[in-house]
Amino acid sequence: MTQAISVPARRFGELRVVGPICAAHFVSHYYMIMLAPLFAFVRADYGVSYTDLALALTAFNVVSAALQTPVGFLVDRIGARIVLMAGVALGAGAFAVAGLVNSFVVFIAMFAVAGLGNTAYHPADYSLLSHYSTPARIGQIFSFHTFFGILGSAVAPATLLAMQSHFGWRGAFIGAALLGAAVLVLLISQRPTPADILAEKRRPAPASGSSPDNDAGWRLLLSPPIMLNLGFFVLISVMGGLNTFLVVALGALYGTPATLANVALTGLLLMNALGVLLGGVLASRTTRHAVVAALALAFAGTTTLLVGTIGFSSSALVLMTSLSGLFAGIASPSRDMLVRAVTPPGAFGRVFGFVSSGYNIGSMIAPMIYGMMMDRGEPRLVFLIAAACSILCIGTVIFGFSGREQR
Secondary structure, three states: OHHHHHHHHHHHHHHHHHHHHHHHHHHHHHHHOOHHHHHHHHHHHHOOOHHHHHHHHHHHHHHHHHHHHHHHHHHHHHOHHHHHHHHHHHHHHHHHHHHHOOOHHHHHHHHHHHHHHHOOHHHHHHHHHHHHOOOOOHHHHHHHHHHHHHHHHHHHHHHHHHHHHHHHHHHHHHHHHHHHHHHHHHHHHOOOOHHHHHHHHOOOOOOOOHHHHHHHHHHHHOOHHHHHHHHHHHHHHHHHOHHHHHHHHHHHHHOOOHHHHHHHHHHHHHHHHHHHHHHHHHHHHOOOHHHHHHHHHHHHHHHHHHHHHOOOOHHHHHHHHHHHHHHHHHHHHHHHHHHHHOOOOOOHHHHHHHHHHHHHHHHHHHHHHHHHHHHOOOHHHHHHHHHHHHHHHHHHHHHHHOOOOOO
């Protein structure tokens, strides 16, 4: 009888912690794609060039890449919950100001502030999930977290355009800020229970004196397994940059109609989300995360390579891009488990902050690489480079995690 009561109770406690964190991750990805669907409206309003407006995205990614690791140290020192709430508040506040103040300089500055807010999510989220989830469930919990991030990216364009049609792009920015405010209220309302406080107390306290602690932390971050993780995140981000150029690359390479190419892209994104959930189930049922990640990446790279070398029929094209997204999604939870396996207790914030900065680095260089290939009239290389990144990721898995056990 006790067991029957305790299992639902544990699941309810898990949902109480995981739910708001997943909501915050939803908002983080929603904010990352904010400008894309509203680009033309903002540009027309301010009368600036595409290059000028691209400075907003550059500011966002540069600040995120530069400060995510220091914020990770902060998470390990003062706790993840307060840092996560501060990050959500910064993002919501930045987009509210960007929508309310009629100044392009302020607009760019607010994207930099939003980039600072973005630094909180991965270090804080993964730290909280690692502390409060049971080992048997952590892989699946990681998959839920990733899935909600993908969901945020997926719903952002349609909802932002809907708000723009009624209230203009400034109203869309304010609406997005209100979404962040609602999640902030949710996080604040989830006050720590005695069990949460006990879990935080089990987190090893940082060494006295900031300099020795920081020195030890940087030695950990510059160790081969963590550096390989950083490389993994850079490569996987560059690979994911294919999504931005998929429609135009298919059109240039095979003359694929835009409607069909967009269906192929939609299939890739939807199956990527499904793959994340499937990967979470696999991660919760095996400790051989390196094998799962390597095989999934191999299949993802192979299908991407085939799309770039074979002119498939319409249905086969959609199938192949969907499979590419599915396999890439399956690799994600196992990847998170591998990062966790090489992270000492009490260092989740700094490690996940450091390796996640690879996303921002990849996001800065991928458009330049793929754009250059398209400008040179080499759309096939867009697919070949993405496939090569997937295969190179396998090397980081094999050399960085061989023989390591799940913790």
